[in-house]
Amino acid sequence: MITVHHLENSRSQRALWLLEELGLEYEIVLYQRDPQTLLAPASLRDVHPLGKSPVIVDGNTTVAESGAIVEYLIDKYGHDTRLKPLIGSPERLRYTYWLHYAEGSAMPPLLLSLVFTRLPKAPMPFFVKPIVSGLSAKVRSSYVAPQIKLHLDWMEAELGKSEWFAGDTFTGADIQMSYPVEAASLRGGLDASRPKLWDWLQRIHARPAYQRALAKGGPMRDMS
Numbered sequence: 001m002i003t004v005h006h007l008e009n010s011r012s013q014r015a016l017w018l019l020e021e022l023g024l025e026y027e028i029v030l031y032q033r034d035p036q037t038l039l040a041p042a043s044l045r046d047v048h049p050l051g052k053s054p055v056i057v058d059g060n061t062t063v064a065e066s067g068a069i070v071e072y073l074i075d076k077y078g079h080d081t082r083l084k085p086l087i088g089s090p091e092r093l094r095y096t097y098w099l100h101y102a103e104g105s106a107m108p109p110l111l112l113s114l115v116f117t118r119l120p121k122a123p124m125p126f127f128v129k130p131i132v133s134g135l136s137a138k139v140r141s142s143y144v145a146p147q148i149k150l151h152l153d154w155m156e157a158e159l160g161k162s163e164w165f166a167g168d169t170f171t172g173a174d175i176q177m178s179y180p181v182e183a184a185s186l187r188g189g190l191d192a193s194r195p196k197l198w199d200w201l202q203r204i205h206a207r208p209a210y211q212r213a214l215a216k217g218g219p220m221r222d223m224s
Contacts, residue, residue, distance in 0.1 A: 001025060001026065001027055002019065002024060002025070002026040002027070002056055002057070002058045003026065003027050003028075003029060003056065003057040003058075004016060004019070004026055004027070004028050004029070004054060004055075004056050005029050005031065005044065005047045005048075005053055005054065005055040005056070005057070006028050006029065006030055006031065006053060006054065006217055007031045007033065007040050007044070007053035007054070008030065008031065008032055008033055008217075008218050009033065009218065009219070009220060009221050010033075010040075010053050010054070011053065011054060011066045011179050012053040012054030012055075012066075012217070013178075013179070013213060013214070013217050013220065014054070014066050014069075014070070014175050014176060014178060014179055015054040015056055015066065015069050015070075015073075016028070016213035016216060016217045017175055017178070017209060017210050017213040017214075018069070018070060018073055018074070018083075018172065018175050019073065019213075020209035020210070020212045020213045021081075021083065021175070021207075021209040022073060022074075022077050022078055022081065022083075024073075024077055026056075028216060028217065030218075031043065031044055031053065040052060040053055047062075048062070048064050050064070052064065054066060054069055056069055056072075056073075058072075058076075066102075066103065066176060066179070067099050067100065067102070067103060067176060070099065070172045070175060070176050071099070071172075074172050078172075082169050082170075082171070083170070083171050083172045084171060084172060085166055085167060085169070085171060090167075091166050091167035091169070091171075092166075094165065094166045094167060094173070095165075095166035095167075095171050095172070095173045098165045098166060098173035098174075098176060098177055099172070099173055099176050101177075102176045102177050102179065102180050103176075103180075105151065106151050106155075106177070106180035107179070107180050107183070109144055109147035109148045109151065109188075110148065110180060110183045110184060110187070110188055112139075112143075112144045112147075113140065113144050113145075113148065113187055113188060114187065116136040116139050116140050116144060117136070117140070117187065119132060119136045120132050120133040120136050145189075148184065148188045148189065149189070151180075151184075152184060152188065152189070152190055152194060152197065153194075155177075155181070155194075155197050156194040156195075156196050156197045159196035159197055159200055160196050164200070165177050165200075170207075174200075174204060178204055178210075181197065181200070181201055182201070182220050185201060186220070186221075186222040187222055
């Protein structure tokens with residue numbers, strides 16, 4: 001039995017979704033965020049030294065990091081599915097690209113958006129708050145927002161080439177890309193003005209496996 005150490009409202013939702021797509025049995029160990037810091041609880045360090053989620057345990061094998069989990073599960077259990085394009089195909093190269101792009105390029109500006117949105121709300125002396133608020137607003141408007149727009153425009157253009165991120169077939173790359181796109185819809189300005197990306201988001205929401213994972217793992221919420 002595969003165990004998913006799942007932090008509420010987090011990247012680990014993708015692991016649950018993939019397991020549902022693969023039709024595998026699994027159990028969830030659920031962790032709640034600290035209501036003040038929104039960080040993962042210290043108990044996750046008993047599973048992995050970094051104390052991050054997701055982490056899956058499959059027999060004697062422990063795997064952390066969303067991209068590594070997607071590759072591990074599809075390589076081991078997805079041999080009879082189309083969740084990974086054939087080696088040597090153009091779709092396989094795109095698949096690999098989006099697996100890495102999701103966390104390596106797409107998520108950093110979205111994370112910065114969250115940090116600089118929450119920063120003025122942190123406890124601090126009253127005379128410092130206007131300075132912090134002004135600095136945060138400046139960083140968001142001059143750097144973070146333009147970067148998010150750049151990435152959303154890029155994703156929109158790429159989805160103009162094919163129905164799914166790696167090609168005309170749904171793959172693990174779409175599962176990996178779900179978290180940054182969800183985050184962009186919550187706090188990055190993504191809406192129906194980017195019709196290709198917006199349609200992709202509605203299509204993944206409609207997948208039965210996605211809905212089952214959401215029912216088990218809990219809703220995705222804006223943490224800002």
